[in-house]
Amino acid sequence: MTTQTLPTRKLWFAALKPPMYSVAVIPIWVGSAIAWSEQQHLNAPIFWTFLSAAILIIAWLNLTNDVFDADTGIDVNKAHSLVNLTGNQSLIFWLANGFLGLGCLGLVAIAWWQQDVTVLALILLSCFLGYTYQGPPFRLGYQGLGELICFVTFGPLAVSAAYYSQTQAWSIRPLPAAIIIGLTTSLILFCSHFHQVADDLSAGKRSPIARLGTARGARLLPWICGGIFGLILIFMGFNLFSNGVVLSWVSLPLAIHLCRHVWRYHDQPDQVKDCKFIAVGLHFVSGLLLGIGLLA
Numbered sequence: 479m480t481t482q483t484l485p486t487r488k489l490w491f492a493a494l495k496p497p498m499y500s501v502a503v504i505p506i507w508v509g510s511a512i513a514w515s516e517q518q519h520l521n522a523p524i525f526w527t528f529l530s531a532a533i534l535i536i537a538w539l540n541l542t543n544d545v546f547d548a549d550t551g552i553d554v555n556k557a558h559s560l561v562n563l564t565g566n567q568s569l570i571f572w573l574a575n576g577f578l579g580l581g582c583l584g585l586v587a588i589a590w591w592q593q594d595v596t597v598l599a600l601i602l603l604s605c606f607l608g609y610t611y612q613g614p615p616f617r618l619g620y621q622g623l624g625e626l627i628c629f630v631t632f633g634p635l636a637v638s639a640a641y642y643s644q645t646q647a648w649s650i651r652p653l654p655a656a657i658i659i660g661l662t663t664s665l666i667l668f669c670s671h672f673h674q675v676a677d678d679l680s681a682g683k684r685s686p687i688a689r690l691g692t693a694r695g696a697r698l699l700p701w702i703c704g705g706i707f708g709l710i711l712i713f714m715g716f717n718l719f720s721n722g723v724v725l726s727w728v729s730l731p732l733a734i735h736l737c738r739h740v741w742r743y744h745d746q747p748d749q750v751k752d753c754k755f756i757a758v759g760l761h762f763v764s765g766l767l768l769g770i771g772l773l774a
């Protein structure tokens with residue numbers, strides 16, 4: 479069944495993408511876990527406020543993605559675009575801005591409690607970079623720069639912000655974990671392009687998969703996954719990670735499943751479209767276990 483023929487309830491589920499919100503959870507969890515392991519203490523109100531703000535920001539990101547994609551025409555065939563489902567672009571736009579406003583309010587509360595604007599500034603910078611991915615006049619995602627933006631924002635910026643929110647101190651200690659989280663988040667975006675090459679090319683979007691072709695993209699995937707798991711061992715070898723982080727290797731079967739699925743279906747959009755949610759699972763399980771390993 480293509481998304482064009484899905485029942486309305488399933489279309490709304492596909493449009494709202496609940497599993498995707500785990501991309502907000504993992505950097506906050508990992509950055510806070512590193513701080514917790516150092517201080518033997520977690521500031522729970524800061525953690526929950528930051529987490530809620532991050533979820534609201536992801537809602538803004540996804541709603542505005544449909545709004546801006548409606549302007550370029552890239553989503554004409556996307557039945558599960560919120561703009562296509564509601565037929566009301568400005569409603570989605572203002573709803574998105576409401577989510578961003580609420581998210582920023584949470585970050586302002588953290589700045590007020592801590593009398594320190596660092597976390598607010600880091601996340602506002604991430605939001606600006608997120609806007610450049612999809613919004614006018616930048617639309618850097620159309621040049622294939624999304625994965626790089628994703629790496630920087632969900633990796634070093636978000637993980638450092640989470641660490642800082644707990645410690646109010648700078649350290650390079652979160653950097654190795656930030657690199658891993660940045661890579662696994664970018665992997666989700668990379669996988670999200672396989673099924674939409676035709677629409678992307680006709681709208682002038684040169685995503686990495688539109689540039690490489692699906693076959694070369696599928697061949698590259700095991701190297702990316704292997705690189706991520708290899709890097710975890712290298713960081714352990716250099717004592718940048720505690721030995722407990724080996725726990726994140728439990729997610730390896732998900733990486734193997736992802737590579738096999740994409741290898742088999744890379745040129746069949748209706749089959750390969752699920753691969754981004756396999757990547758979401760890999761990111762969530764590996765990130766969760768990485769945080770637990772860092773705490774151990």
Ligand SMILES: C/C(=C\COP(=O)(O)OP(=O)(O)O)CCC[C@H](C)CCC[C@H](C)CCCC(C)C
Nearest residue numbers: 502532535543604605608611624627628631636
């Ligand atoms: C919206 C994103 C991808 C959708 O891309 P596309 O248009 O190809 O997909 P559709 O088929 O669904 O239309 C994600 C883009 C991510 C962006 C590069 C970086 C965003 C940064 C965030 C604002 C950072 C938030 C950090 C958080 C933890 C506070």
Ligand SMILES: O=C(O)C1=CC(=O)c2ccccc2C1=O
Nearest residue numbers: 498501539540628663666667670
């Ligand atoms: O809809 C999508 O494809 C994505 C939404 C999203 O929020 C996100 C966040 C971080 C990495 C990738 C993605 C998506 O691919």
